[in-house]
Amino acid sequence: SPSEAAGTAAEAGAGATARFLAARTASATSSQERVAQLAGRAIRALNDVILEEKVTYDEYNALKSWLITVGETGEWPLFLDVWLEHSIEEVANEDRHGSKGTIEGPYYVPDSPIQKSPATLSMRDDEPGTPLLFQGQVTDVEGTPMEGARVEIWQADDLGFYSQFAPGLPEWNLRGTVIADDTGHFEINTVQPAPYQIPTDGACGQLIKAAGWHAWRPAHLHLKVSAPGHQLITTQLYFPGDPHNADDIASAVKPELMLDLADRKDGQGRVTTYDFRLDPE
Numbered sequence: 599s600p601s602e603a604a605g606t607a608a609e610a611g612a613g614a615t616a617r618f619l620a621a622r623t624a625s626a627t628s629s630q631e632r633v634a635q636l637a638g639r640a641i642r643a644l645n646d647v648i649l650e651e652k653v654t655y656d657e658y659n660a661l662k663s664w665l666i667t668v669g670e671t672g673e674w675p676l677f678l679d680v681w682l683e684h685s686i687e688e689v690a691n692e693d694r695h696g697s698k699g700t701i702e703g704p705y706y707v708p709d710s711p712i713q714k715s716p717a718t719l720s721m722r723d724d725e726p727g728t729p730l731l732f733q734g735q736v737t738d739v740e741g742t743p744m745e746g747a748r749v750e751i752w753q754a755d756d757l758g759f760y761s762q763f764a765p766g767l768p769e770w771n772l773r774g775t776v777i778a779d780d781t782g783h784f785e786i787n788t789v790q791p792a793p794y795q796i797p798t799d800g801a802c803g804q805l806i807k808a809a810g811w812h813a814w815r816p817a818h819l820h821l822k823v824s825a826p827g828h829q830l831i832t833t834q835l836y837f838p839g840d841p842h843n844a845d846d847i848a849s850a851v852k853p854e855l856m857l858d859l860a861d862r863k864d865g866q867g868r869v870t871t872y873d874f875r876l877d878p879e
């Protein structure tokens with residue numbers, strides 16, 4: 599089976615930073631009042647920690663040094679998506695009635711190759727891992743089938759690596775955009791992803807180690823599901839029994855996002871069905 603070099607935190611981080619900068623549109627236009635409110639509260643919150651915990655100059659300098667390394671290794675996207683994005687997502691989607699969303703994370707790449715359902719994600723001839731048939735239907739919140747629905751999927755491989763963020767993988771490995779049929783049904787052949795460990799050799803890994811935390815996200819599929827006239831949902835789906843479903847470092851697991859897997863009758867791996875309900879625009 600293929601072997602992959604793990605790559606370095608700096609490689610993955612630089613990739614994620616470059617990806618973010620490429621997608622960056624005009625910066626947010628917040629009012630002066632809003633900026634003062636948010637920046638003011640964030641700065642006060644950190645000052646409170648310093649005063650309450652009696653932070654020393656040694657600790658203050660360790661923080662400066664660490665923040666510099668976060669930038670140098672390109673890990674701002676990783677740091678923010680792991681420790682803050684879950685709250686941003688909670689606020690963004692609090693009024694939705696359809697399927698649950700969760701965080702996007704740092705490894706999404708737009709414009710993956712488009713295929714009609716039934717589809718097989720692009721993968722290596724000897725792609726390691728358990729074959730997985732991921733199928734379902736996209737409807738509106740009332741259950742009306744969504745013709746023209748799109749299911750974008752990206753995931754780690756059987757060794758826990760994402761194409762375009764780890765060396766040695768084909769560009770679009772285990773990434774694709776699948777067009778559902780005229781009743782919103784989709785079938786996607788892929789392989790089960792492995793749990794993902796945050797790079798241990800970068801600034802985020804350093805922090806995790808210094809704090810005695812673990813660096814794991816449970817195995818997951820990333821998705822963006824959309825249909826004309828409806829709100830796109832960014833989500834992830836998880837595998838029952840993964841030891842890190844209960845302590846995801848990125849706090850992005852929700853009970854509604856747990857898959858229900860079965861062995862395929864033909865013995866060719868596993869099958870799972872998950873339906874998406876999209877809110878109107």
Ligand code: MBD
Binds near residue numbers: 705
């Ligand atoms: C991932 O694969 C991921 O989904 C998140 C949120 C952070 C780091 C790696």
Ligand code: FE
Binds near residue numbers: 794820
């Ligand atoms: Fe991920």
